Amino acid sequence: MIYCNVSQSYQPPESFQWCCTISLRTMKLIIGIVFTSLAFSTHAQEELCKIEKNLKICENSAGVIAHVTVENPSALNRGILEMTFDGDTTIGSKAFSDPRVRGFLLEMPYTNQRNQSALPTLTLHPDTFVESSNMYRIFIMHANVNVIGESFSPMTQLTYLRFMHCGFTDVPTKMLESTENLTELSFENNYIRVIRSQAFAPVKLLRELHLEGNGIESLELGCFDGLDHLKVLTLDQNHFSSTPGILKGLNSLVRLNIDDAFDENGFNIDILQNLPAISNIRMGFNNMTTLKPDMFSIFPQIRHLALFGNHITRIPKGVFDRARSLFVIHLARNDIGFIEPGAFSGLNVSLLNLLNNRVDKTIETDTFSGLSVDRLQLDSNNITELKAGAFNALSAQQIILSWNKLTQIDVDDFLGLDTEELDLSHNCISSIAPNAFQNSKVKKLRLKGNPLDRVDKDKWGLPASAEISML
CATH class of the missing domain: 3.80.10.10 (Ribonuclease Inhibitor)
Incomplete structure (x- = not known):
């Protein structure tokens, strides 16, 4: 410290007075600089920063994430900032401010325990995202989400919000x-x-x-x-x-x-x-057992109907009579043992999926009459017998009858069938009757996995142009 001790009787030279004044001003400036430096030093000591996946993540002394900076654009996945935390985490006010960030994926460690208490907690401040002016999506996974005050500051730009496996x-x-x-x-x-x-x-x-x-x-x-x-x-x-x-x-x-x-x-x-x-309606695995005539008439505009994994045992006529807009029908993995002939008559669909209805059954005459379909799936259905004309008046691009229990193909089993491809792979077919396909139109026949000794197009009633695959 500098002292200017001058007696009252003594009048110092003007130059000395000026020197004293300058010294005092200088001291004040020095002290101000010191205090400012100490303040910045203390603030720097309060935050601990680390670089992780091209992100600079800074936490304050309380362990709260104070701000996150994108050090390299490669840290963003199409504008999405992805962060993974090991345990309980708090993200503070205005932690994100980079205009390049358009969305957030915040993820905690996955746990297969269906137990809310097993989830770590992610605490967010109301204005955690408020300075992310270009943000439109937030996706948070595997965390008990706690928003302080129960509400965010207004986020008018946000259009996508997803909380998966949260608390x-x-x-x-x-x-x-x-x-x-x-x-x-x-x-x-x-x-x-x-x-x-x-x-x-x-x-x-x-x-x-x-x-x-x-x-x-x-x-x-x-x-x-x-x-x-x-x-x-x-x-x-x-x-x-x-x-x-x-x-x-x-x-x-x-x-x-x-x-x-x-x-x-x-x-x-x-x-x-x-x-x-x-x-478009999906109603799988709901223990449905019965389909009734006109039950779908309440939405005649239905295009996609999925009823897989139920316990439906039969399909009567009239179920789809007032649902003529149907394009896809899924009836796989039911217990269907009987389809009333004409049940699908009048439909023009891309897919009729009857896969894996494991009930021994016979396909009756005219079962699929009046149906037009691109792909008819009847594989893994325990079909043991085809009655004459079972596929009569059916128009199909592809019919899949593989993995059933057919042992032979008799005359007129496929009477009236018109298809690009018929797949009979992996049955137990050991004989095909002469002229079995004479009254049908089949361009490609698949027979892989059947105990047939030889292929004879002419004997079976197939045209020379027909393609037969045993592989």
């Missing part, structure tokens, strides 16, 4: 108030047991909603109110009652997935009332 036990309606422009939302494989009335009211622009794998036990009436623009709804792997009216108001819904969705009371067709735009 949600209820739809966070308050949080959704800050994401009003969402068009796709997913809470797949969480722990949400009840979807409450008005749960999605804040996200009126939603076009896709995924709720599969939650074990949902109740859909309250009005739970989908306000979703006038919703096109896709996925409710697979839940356990709710098929109460009529729970889908009311979804006037724009095009695709509905409800595989393995219902409680012990099973599926009720009335749940599908009032869906005027529906064209």
Whole structure:
């Protein structure tokens, strides 16, 4: 420290006074610089930064991620910033500010335990993402998500939000108030047991909603109110009652997935009332046993219908009579032992899949009459016998009858058949009767895996141009 000790009786020279003044000013400046340096030094000491996958990640002394900087554009996958954390993590306010970042994938370690307490916690501040001006998507996996204050700051640019295998036990309606422009939302494989009335009211622009794998036990009436623009709804792997009216108001819904969705009371067709735009429905693994005439008349515009993995035993006539727009029908992995002749008459479809209905059966005369199909799958069906004309008046590009229990092909088994390809591979066919194919049109015949001694097109009634494959 500098002292200027001058007696009152002594008047120092003007130059000395000036020198003293300058010295005091200099000291103040020096002290200011020192304090500023100390402040910066303390701040630097409070943050610990590391470079990881071309990202600079800085944490403060409390272990909170304070900011993340993209050191190299290669850190982004098509504009998406991907980060993986080992355990409980907190991301602080305004942690992301790089305009090149257009989305986030935040992932915790995977655990195969179906146990909410086994998940690490990801804590987010309301304004964690607020400075990410170009961000349109957030995807978080395998974490108990905790948003401080239960709501984000408004994120009007966000259109895609997905929480997969996270710890949600209820739809966070308050949080959704800050994401009003969402068009796709997913809470797949969480722990949400009840979807409450008005749960999605804040996200009126939603076009896709995924709720599969939650074990949902109740859909309250009005739970989908306000979703006038919703096109896709996925409710697979839940356990709710098929109460009529729970889908009311979804006037724009095009695709509905409800595989393995219902409680012990099973599926009720009335749940599908009032869906005027529906064209694609998946209803697999719902313990359905019966198909009734005109049961699908409530949506005549249906294009894709999947009923695989149920316990349907027979297909009567009239089931599809008022569903003439059908393009794909999946009936694989049921217990179908009988198809009433004409059950598919009048349909013009790309695929009719009857794969793996493992019930011993006979295909009766005219079973598929009046059907036009690109691909008919009857493989692995335990078919033991074909009655004469079983495929009469059928038009098909490809018929697959492989892996059945046919032992011989008799005259007129394929009477009236018109197909590009007939696949009889891996049966037990040891004989084909003379002129067996004389009254049918088959361009390619597959016979691999059958105990046939020789191939004889002429004897079997096939034209010389027909192709036969034994390989």
